[in-house]
Amino acid sequence: MDVSLDVPAGSVCALLGRNGAGKTTTVRILTTLLDADGGHAQVAGFDIATQADKVRGRIGVTGQTATMDELLTGHENLEIIGRFSHLGAAVSRRRADELLRQFDLVAAGDQLVKKYSGGMRRRLDLAASLIANPEVLFLDEPTTGLDPVARSEMWAAIRNLVARGTTVLLTTQYLDEADQLADTIVVVDRGLVVAEGTPEQLKASIGRPSVVVTLVDADPIALEKVRVALGADAAIRGRSVTVPASEGLVSLGEVVTLLERLAVPVHEVGLEHPSLDEVFSTVTHRPGEHVTGEVAKMPA
Amino acid sequence: MSIATLPAPNSVQLGLIDAYNATRRYLIRGKRQPDIIFGSVLFPVIFVVLFGYVFGSSISVPGGNYHSYLMSGLFAQSTLFASSQVAVAVATDMNEGVIDRFKTLPIARSSILIGRSVSTIVLGLPALGVMILCALAVGWRPENGIFNAVLGFALIELFAFALSWLGILAGLIAKSSQAADVIASIPVFLLGFVSNVFVDTSKMPVWLRDFADWNPVSAVVAAGRNLFGNTIGPPPSGVWSLQHPEITTIGLALLIIIVFIPICVRRYSRTSR
Numbered sequence: 296m297d298v299s300l301d302v303p304a305g306s307v308c309a310l311l312g313r314n315g316a317g318k319t320t321t322v323r324i325l326t327t328l329l330d331a332d333g334g335h336a337q338v339a340g341f342d343i344a345t346q347a348d349k350v351r352g353r354i355g356v357t358g359q360t361a362t363m364d365e366l367l368t369g370h371e372n373l374e375i376i377g378r379f380s381h382l383g384a385a386v387s388r389r390r391a392d393e394l395l396r397q398f399d400l401v402a403a404g405d406q407l408v409k410k411y412s413g414g415m416r417r418r419l420d421l422a423a424s425l426i427a428n429p430e431v432l433f434l435d436e437p438t439t440g441l442d443p444v445a446r447s448e449m450w451a452a453i454r455n456l457v458a459r460g461t462t463v464l465l466t467t468q469y470l471d472e473a474d475q476l477a478d479t480i481v482v483v484d485r486g487l488v489v490a491e492g493t494p495e496q497l498k499a500s501i502g503r504p505s506v507v508v509t510l511v512d513a514d515p516i517a518l519e520k521v522r523v524a525l526g527a528d529a530a531i532r533g534r535s536v537t538v539p540a541s542e543g544l545v546s547l548g549e550v551v552t553l554l555e556r557l558a559v560p561v562h563e564v565g566l567e568h569p570s571l572d573e574v575f576s577t578v579t580h581r582p583g584e585h586v587t588g589e590v591a592k593m594p595a
Numbered sequence: 596m597s598i599a600t601l602p603a604p605n606s607v608q609l610g611l612i613d614a615y616n617a618t619r620r621y622l623i624r625g626k627r628q629p630d631i632i633f634g635s636v637l638f639p640v641i642f643v644v645l646f647g648y649v650f651g652s653s654i655s656v657p658g659g660n661y662h663s664y665l666m667s668g669l670f671a672q673s674t675l676f677a678s679s680q681v682a683v684a685v686a687t688d689m690n691e692g693v694i695d696r697f698k699t700l701p702i703a704r705s706s707i708l709i710g711r712s713v714s715t716i717v718l719g720l721p722a723l724g725v726m727i728l729c730a731l732a733v734g735w736r737p738e739n740g741i742f743n744a745v746l747g748f749a750l751i752e753l754f755a756f757a758l759s760w761l762g763i764l765a766g767l768i769a770k771s772s773q774a775a776d777v778i779a780s781i782p783v784f785l786l787g788f789v790s791n792v793f794v795d796t797s798k799m800p801v802w803l804r805d806f807a808d809w810n811p812v813s814a815v816v817a818a819g820r821n822l823f824g825n826t827i828g829p830p831p832s833g834v835w836s837l838q839h840p841e842i843t844t845i846g847l848a849l850l851i852i853i854v855f856i857p858i859c860v861r862r863y864s865r866t867s868r
């Protein structure tokens with residue numbers, strides 16, 4: 296695989312891709328867990344290969360799998376990570392208290408982690424990554440497998456960090472997560488970067504908005520009539536006809552005028568912007584596959 | 596916020612602190628698993644009673660009771676079992692996400708493994724204590740004074756510490772804890788039973804006797820028998836390691852420690868799930 300990244304300090308970059316796209320491998324290399332076959336990378340200004348220890352002193356990592364010790368309490372887990380970050384026993388304990396408060400885990404602080412819910416574990420994991428105030432934070436699929444409530448709590452916690460100026464590299468397979476949290480999105484597929492930019496740039500890159508005409512019912516004769524009237528680029532989709540809108544609202548006005556003359560029962564006419572989902576399908580050249588992939592990997 | 600106002604310690608000091616913290620972590624974990632401690636205490640009790648009376652009823656040792664002869668063997672053998680348990684524990688550790696997190700922290704690479712081996716020795720002490728009490732109850736006595744007895748146990752624990760690194764290596768190589776169990780069990784049974792632990796080697800077939808005599812476990816057992824003053828029965832065979840069992844035990848333990856700690860640390864650094 297071959298991935299180039301440049302994440303400015305204080306910004307959030309999302310690595311977006313399917314399972315097996317190379318997101319986790321990228322994070323494992325950048326966090327010194329894996330050696331790269333070639334190339335070079337700097338994290339917080341230090342080379343990952345020759346200054347691994349300096350890098351380790353400046354990063355926080357929240358992995359895909361729970362990395363907290365089930366046989367220790369939340370507080371003990373945080374304290375040990377603090378001690379291993381060379382904060383000393385007293386500072387580690389104080390930071391553990393602060394983080395438990397910050398992540399709403401005070402009540403669970405003295406409970407063994409094996410009694411924690413999935414969302415609590417992830418929050419503790421994130422708290423542990425922050426104990427030494429890292430310059431760069433790596434979040435490898437921080438919300439995969441969480442229920443919607445736990446997920447939005449996790450998002451709130453991440454936004455909080457971002458507001459404090461931590462540089463974040465986030466991996467995710469959820470488009471909305473990247474859209475919600477990231478300043479820039481890097482789409483990876485099969486180990487290669489296939490698109491890169493702000494969420495808005497990516498949406499703009501795959502094209503213009505479309506005008507969508509939805510009829511009252513899926514009458515094939517009426518649909519065909521509308522399609523022919525809208526020109527060669529128009530396509531039928533269910534009970535709608537879609538046509539690229541070269542000039543946005545101007546096109547919308549033209550379509551409405553045209554429809555008045557056709558005398559077909561129209562339910563709705565609107566302008567549709569491309570979604571990040573479509574960007575994803577377009578840049579990875581596997582339209583439609585995304586949806587089935589998601590369904591197939593759902594845990595039972 | 597400001598962190599670290601103390602003068603920065605050097606890397607050796609930091610390494611020691613890391614190892615201390617890792618050991619502390621394993622001790623806390625150990626305390627939370629009373630079933631494992633209970634098992635490790637129960638096991639030697641069963642061994643002392645079972646082997647003592649099962650074998651003891653058909654093996655007669657001239658000049659004393661079989662338990663006096665047997666106990667050094669059981670003390671030494673328990674170090675083998677401990678090392679196979681370490682193998683399983685390390686293999687389990689390596690499949691957990693927490694080790695990945697430790698690898699992204701600025702700690703000495705050796706610290707987690709040192710914590711594992713030191714805590715194994717510490718957590719094994721209750722079992723050793725119970726084993727000694729059982730031994731005393733069935734008639735075993737250290738006949739050479741308290742100093743030599745302590746020295747004997749110190750040698751056995753040194754050997755246990757060295758063996759724990761072989762267990763760690765097995766655990767690091769194994770892909771799963773089940774595999775680690777298999778890898779570690781073979782030497783445990785081979786070295787534990789083809790030895791002078793239970794019987795005098797002189798009546799074994801020649802090829803087996805050579806193995807048993809040169810078996811390092813036999814040297815540890817012989818060192819124990821010397822220091823505990825349990826030198827009853829026929830004199831040990833004339834191979835060098837059994838003539839100088841204390842030196843052999845110390846030398847071998849140090850050799851294992853010096854050679855295998857770096858190998859384990861390298862392997863640990865490269866192991867990635």
